[in-house]
Amino acid sequence: GAGVSQSPRYKVAKRGQDVALRCDPISGHVSLFWYQQALGQGPEFLTYFQNEAQLDKSGLPSDRFFAERPEGSVSTLKIQRTQQEDSAVYLCASSPSLGNTIYFGEGSWLTVV
Amino acid sequence: DQQVKQNSPSLSVQEGRISILNCDYTNSMFDYFLWYKKYPAEGPTFLISISSIKDKNEDGRFTVFLNKSAKHLSLHIVPSQPGDSAVYFCAASSLLTGANSKLTFGKGITLSVRP
Numbered sequence: 001g002a003g004v005s006q007s008p009r010y011k012v013a014k015r016g017q018d019v020a021l022r023c024d025p026i027s028g029h030v031s032l033f034w035y036q037q038a039l040g041q042g043p044e045f046l047t048y049f050q051n052e053a054q055l056d057k058s059g060l061p062s063d064r065f066f067a068e069r070p071e072g073s074v075s076t077l078k079i080q081r082t083q084q085e086d087s088a089v090y091l092c093a094s095s096p097s098l099g100n101t102i103y104f105g106e107g108s109w110l111t112v113v
Numbered sequence: 114d115q116q117v118k119q120n121s122p123s124l125s126v127q128e129g130r131i132s133i134l135n136c137d138y139t140n141s142m143f144d145y146f147l148w149y150k151k152y153p154a155e156g157p158t159f160l161i162s163i164s165s166i167k168d169k170n171e172d173g174r175f176t177v178f179l180n181k182s183a184k185h186l187s188l189h190i191v192p193s194q195p196g197d198s199a200v201y202f203c204a205a206s207s208l209l210t211g212a213n214s215k216l217t218f219g220k221g222i223t224l225s226v227r228p
Contacts, residue, residue, distance in 0.1 A: 029220030031214075042202050044119070056180065056215060060226030082163070091156055098214055104149075 002026065004105035007093050012111045013082045021077045021108045025094030032075050033102060034067055035091040045089055049075060050098065082112045116140045117205050119219035126151065132190040135221050136203030140185065143152050143205035146178060147186045150202045160201075161188070164208065193226045202226075 005024040013019050025032050031050055035043035036059075045059040050070035060067070064082075069075040079086055089107040118137045126132045136146075144165035149157035163170040163177045165185070170177050176189045190197055200223050204216040 035216075041222065042204075042220050043122075044118075044218070045215050048214060059215075093156070094221065101159050102216070105157070106156045 001053045004092055004094050004103055006105040006108050006109060007032065009035055009106065010109045010111075011061070012113060015083060015112055016081050017021050017112075018078065018080050019110060021079075021092075021110070023077070023094075023105060024104060025073065025090050025092070029103075030050055030072075030097045031095045031100075031102075033093040033095075034075070034077050035104075036061075037091055037107070038087045039088070042101065045088075046090075047076070064106030071080035079110075082110075086110060087112045115202055115219070116143075117201075117217050119222050120220055121187065121202055122220070123225070125225045126193050128195055129192045132188075132193045132224055132226070134166040134188040134190075134201050134203075134224065136186050136188075136219055137184055138186075138205050141184075141219070142207045142209075143217070144205050145208050146177070146179060146186050147204045147206075149202040149204060149218075150197075151202065151221070157202055174203060190224075191215040193224075195226045195228050197203070198226045209211055 031046050033082045034046040037043040047057040047067045049069045063079045065077045091107045093102045093104040095102045147162040148160040149162050151157045161172050161175050179186045200221045202221045203219040
């Protein structure tokens with residue numbers, strides 16, 4: 001497809017389980033972002049990549065959260081030992097380069113039970 | 114400590130009338146502002162933006178106004194259409210770090226346009 005693709009769309013995890021969320025940005029987009037959106041809140045910045053370089057990870061809430069983009073294209077957000085407060089929609093976005101319009105994917109809905 | 118505030122959670126307007134969505138910010142470093150629209154089960158889509166060197170930006174039915182001294186911006190939709198019914202997010206960033214590098218979002222306003 002032409003847009004940002006995220007998988008899985010929906011994930012139910014038991015507390016303590018590890019999860020991995022995948023993002024396929026728009027082809028050729030250099031910049032990639034992860035945001036977390038809790039229920040009733042706006043998206044909150046987690047981390048940002050320029051190609052394979054993670055330039056800002058100041059929004060990652062704890063060391064249980066890890067993101068990578070090893071080849072400068074697909075990115076994975078990994079959450080270890082999930083907790084109930086991790087329940088949220090995880091939005092991936094990409095842009096042609098820094099400063100251009102950001103295009104969001106549909107999000108991965110994570111529910112931790 | 115919310116740096117971008119959308120104090121009204123919802124707004125209902127009649128089709129054909131004007132919708133005015135408000136947003137306030139507290140961080141003086143913000144100098145670039147955006148509005149995103151979000152339908153259920155979809156990601157946010159970019160609507161319109163404005164930098165602090167301007168006080169107004171217009172794109173079709175959508176106009177954003179910026180009042181820097183009041184740290185306030187508003188989105189006007191004229192005329193409103195039923196298809197505009199969605200959640201609208203105000204977002205802000207600093208051009209120093211790249212206009213779209215790290216956005217700070219408000220909580221959103223749910224707009225309902227009645228036919």
